[in-house]
Amino acid sequence: MTEKAAADIYLDNNATGAVARECLEAMLACLRPGIGNPSSRHAAGLRAKSFLQEARGEIAALVGARPQEIVFTSSGTEANHTAILGVLARYPHRRHIVTSTVEHPSTLMLLRHLEETGIRISRVPVDTEGRLDPEAVRAALAPDTALVTLMWANNETGVLFPIAAIAETIRASGVPFHVDAVQAAGRVAIDVTQVPVDMLSLSGHKLHGPPGAGALFVRKGFRIAPLLWGHQERRMRGGTENLPAIVGFGSACALAREDLEVQARRVRGLRDDLERGIIACFPAARIHGAGAPRLPNTSNVGFGTLDGEQIMDALDRHGVAVSLGAACAAGGREPSHVLTAMGLERRAALGAIRFSFGRYNTGACVERVLTLLPGILGEVAARAA
Structure with a gap:
């Protein structure tokens, strides 16, 4: 061979x-002795929590969110699944989801599984350039639509969907809107104060952070059921946070926002x-x-x-x-x-x-x-x- x-x-x-050098240095700082579990109330735990909250703030700032609107996950895939399954669990009487034909496999494969359980999936087509028509998304809505879930940027072609226009087009319907921004964050400007999305998925390793850390922006006042139960992350995602990966993620977001x-x-x-x-x-x-x-x-x-x-x-x-x-x-x-x-x-x-x-x-x-x-x-x- x-x-x-x-x-x-x-x-x-x-x-x-x-992984950026700046991220590695930030991660090493939180791996030193004397850093505990962020949920613990002793000094070592409080030091860990300080690292966690600083990273939360950096990730929030990249997309114009408030720190308390950021929920940590293990990956962009988990963030997507938390958004989709969390809405379905919150609204069990709604049995319809709108998406596109070109989503990331983490979304498409979950929706395929949900279809087998009786959830109806409408897949809005794109044109020959990969563009998505906001009016076609609106036309796909039904009285029992639980969620519209779309990507901001395609991972294969880089084509950007008109997320702001889609958000405005479907806003009057009151249907929750989740956006997979894993490829877009840190590469194009995102400001959730200007674009009325309810949830936004992010991932650290796409912008020179480490693997093992993702995040879900959940707009203040919007509620979903957790995928993993526990007291962490305001009870929206159970399990001890992966502090080094999250700190590296936060550092990567700060680096991306800087230039x-x-x-x-x-x-x-x-x-x-x-x-x-x-x-x-x-x-x-x-x-x-x-x-x-x-x-x-x-x-x-x-x-x-x-x-x-x-x-x-x-x-x-x-x-x-x-x-x-x-x-x-x-x-x-x-x-x-x-x-x-x-x-x-x-x-x-x-x-x-x-x-x-x-x-x-x-x-x-x-x-x-x-x-x-x-x-x-x-x-x-x-x-x-």
Whole structure:
């Protein structure tokens, strides 16, 4: 077996980002002796609680929330499940949920399970650019709709849904609105004082924090039933909080808030340079979602009938890490549900590669990829001939 090169160029930041040095230092500070359980009332516990509350404040500030509106979870997946199941438990007489056809698997798979239990699911389609029409969301509402659950930014294409417009469109219905902002937070500006969503899911490891910490914004006055019972997190999420991961999450949010616009401009430039270079060397390439508003860091490129897995593996052998799509589904050979929902045929969807930039990528990363790609694409095409 040939040993693969170390991934010295990492362009899979939508799957997870390298933990920032600032986050590691913050985490180490709360791992020292003398830090207890945040629920304990002795001095060691109070020190832990102070770390916890400081992180809560930083996470809240990133999205314009109040600290008391942030509920810690173990991941973005748990935050999504807490929102969806928490609303259904709170309103058991409501048996209908509205979503889209391109949600993250953590949402889609839960909704598929709920459908088997008798919950009706309306999946609003997107157009060929991945855009979602707010009026189509409103039209999908029913008298017994329990929840509208949508993503802010697509994890595969980076396409941004018009969340503010959707929130205003459905506001009069009184239907609760949950948004999966795991990919959007820290990459585009979010202010829940301006966008009337009831719940918002977040995750630390998408913005250079550690894995193992997520959060759910729950607007003051909005109540859901807990997924895990216990006295922690205002009885909305039981279990001792993962203090080091949460502290790292808070540090990552502070870092993102500090230079969000600067980083957005910088990675957008890298993404655009990459896309121009790919089109120049392979004119048949298609940038999926290019006609829609997108995250500044994400590019989903279709290479026609060439096999995406072969392209990804070849880049990996040269030390470049990219993705076929959602990391949770990367082990399978089924085409991306996002791309097929956008109208791509199976073979075209299997030829797609996701490049996602982060804080530590530079122009040299783009140059290296553009140097490697012509040879790789030629080899893949020759094998297919």
